[in-house]
Amino acid sequence: MTTTETATVVTGNGPRKILSNSIDLKPGDFSSIPILDLSLAFSPDLKDRKAVAEKLFDACTRVGFFYVKNHNVPEEVVSQCFDAGRDFFELSMEEKMKIYIKDSENFKGYTPLLGENTDPAGRGDLHEGFDIGYDYAGEGGKMEGVNRWPETLPGIKAPVTTYFSEMVKLGKKLFQLFALSLDLEENYFDGLVSGKGGIMRLLHYPPQMDENLDMKQLGIGAHSDYECFTILAQQEEVEALQVLNKGGEWVAATPIAGTFVVNVGDMMARWSNDLYLSTIHRAINRTGIRRYSVPFFFGVDYESTIEVLESCVSENRPKKYEPINAGDYIKQRLSETY
Ligand SMILES: O=C(O)CCC(=O)C(=O)O
Numbered sequence: 001m002t003t004t005e006t007a008t009v010v011t012g013n014g015p016r017k018i019l020s021n022s023i024d025l026k027p028g029d030f031s032s033i034p035i036l037d038l039s040l041a042f043s044p045d046l047k048d049r050k051a052v053a054e055k056l057f058d059a060c061t062r063v064g065f066f067y068v069k070n071h072n073v074p075e076e077v078v079s080q081c082f083d084a085g086r087d088f089f090e091l092s093m094e095e096k097m098k099i100y101i102k103d104s105e106n107f108k109g110y111t112p113l114l115g116e117n118t119d120p121a122g123r124g125d126l127h128e129g130f131d132i133g134y135d136y137a138g139e140g141g142k143m144e145g146v147n148r149w150p151e152t153l154p155g156i157k158a159p160v161t162t163y164f165s166e167m168v169k170l171g172k173k174l175f176q177l178f179a180l181s182l183d184l185e186e187n188y189f190d191g192l193v194s195g196k197g198g199i200m201r202l203l204h205y206p207p208q209m210d211e212n213l214d215m216k217q218l219g220i221g222a223h224s225d226y227e228c229f230t231i232l233a234q235q236e237e238v239e240a241l242q243v244l245n246k247g248g249e250w251v252a253a254t255p256i257a258g259t260f261v262v263n264v265g266d267m268m269a270r271w272s273n274d275l276y277l278s279t280i281h282r283a284i285n286r287t288g289i290r291r292y293s294v295p296f297f298f299g300v301d302y303e304s305t306i307e308v309l310e311s312c313v314s315e316n317r318p319k320k321y322e323p324i325n326a327g328d329y330i331k332q333r334l335s336e337t338y
C-alpha cells in the first residue's frame with residue numbers, strides 16, 4: 001500500500017508526521033512490540049541486570065514500546081485498582097464534577113468525556129479520567145498538591161494509592177535499567193527519582209461503534225507521552241491501544257495477561273538526544289464493551305534539569321536540545337492538553 005501524508009502531530013519536541021490515517025492495522029518496520037522478561041532485572045548479579053538492559057536498549061531505539069512480564073507487582077494490586085476505577089466512573093456526573101480537574105491548579109481530579117485533547121488536530125478525546133499524583137501538602141508552584149478523592153467513595157483511596165506505590169517501585173527499577181542501557185552507572189538517576197514526579201490516571205473508554213468513525217474524536221488521539229516513561233496496565237482482552245511504527249502504520253498493542261506496557265516519553269527522548277523513541281500512539285475502543293486502563297507517567301522530581309546525556313551525543317548525533325526544567329516542561333505540556 002502506498003501511504004500519503006495526512007496528518008502532523010505536534011509534540012513537545014517538535015511536529016511529527018503520520019503517513020496513514022486509516023484505522024486499519026498494517027505491518028511496517030516493526031510489526032510487533034517486544035516482551036521484556038524482568039526476572040533477571042532483580043538478580044543480584046550485575047551481568048544479569050545488564051543483559052536485561054541490553055534488551056531494553058533494543059526496544060527503546062527500535063520501537064519505543066515494550067511489554068514487561070515478571071515485574072513483581074502482585075496481581076491483586078492491579079485488579080483492585082481496576083475495580084476502584086470501575087466504581088469511580090459509575091459515580092454520578094455531579095459527584096465526579098466536584099473534583100473537576102480544571103478546579104485544581106496541579107492537574108489532579110476528574111476529566112469528563114471530551115475534556116481533554118491530546119492531538120491538537122482533534123476535537124477532544126472520548127475517555128474520562130481520574131488523575132492523582134504524589135500527595136504533596138506543601139506550597140509549590142510546579143505540580144505539587146494534594147490528591148482529591150470523591151467524598152462518597154472513600155474506599156477507592158487505599159487500592160489506588162497502593163497501586164501508585166507499586167508503580168513508583170517498578171518505575172525506580174526501570175530507571176536503573178534505563179541507566180545501564182545508556183552506559184551510565186546503575187544508580188545514575190536514583191537521586192532524581194524520589195517518586196514525587198509522576199502522574200497516574202484511571203481511564204474509562206466507552207465503546208465507539210460508529211460505522212463511520214470520526215477520526216478527530218478517538219478514545220485518545222494520536223500523541224506522544226510527556227514524562228520519562230509510561231507504565232500502562234490494560235484491561236485483559238479489550239484491545240484499543242495502537243502504536244505508530246516508522247513506516248507510518250499502526251501496530252496493535254494487544255493486552256497480554258500479567259504484563260504492563262512501557263513506553264518512552266518525550267522527556268527521556270530529549271535526555272537521550274532522540275536515541276530513544278517517544279513513539280506516537282492512540283487508543284480506539286471498537287470492542288463494544290467499556291474499556292478501562294491505568295497509565296502511570298513516571299519521571300524525575302520536578303526541580304530536576306534535563307540536559308542531553310553526553311553518552312548520547314556524537315558526530316552523527318549532534319546535541320538537539322537545550323536544558324529544561326522538568327516541572328516547567330510538564331506543566332507547559334499539560335496546559336496545552338486541557
Ligand atoms: O489507555 C491507553 O491504552 C493509552 C493511554 C495513553 O496513551 C495516555 O493516557 O497517554
Ligand SMILES: [Fe+2]
Pocket residue numbers: 223224225230281
Ligand atoms: Fe499516551
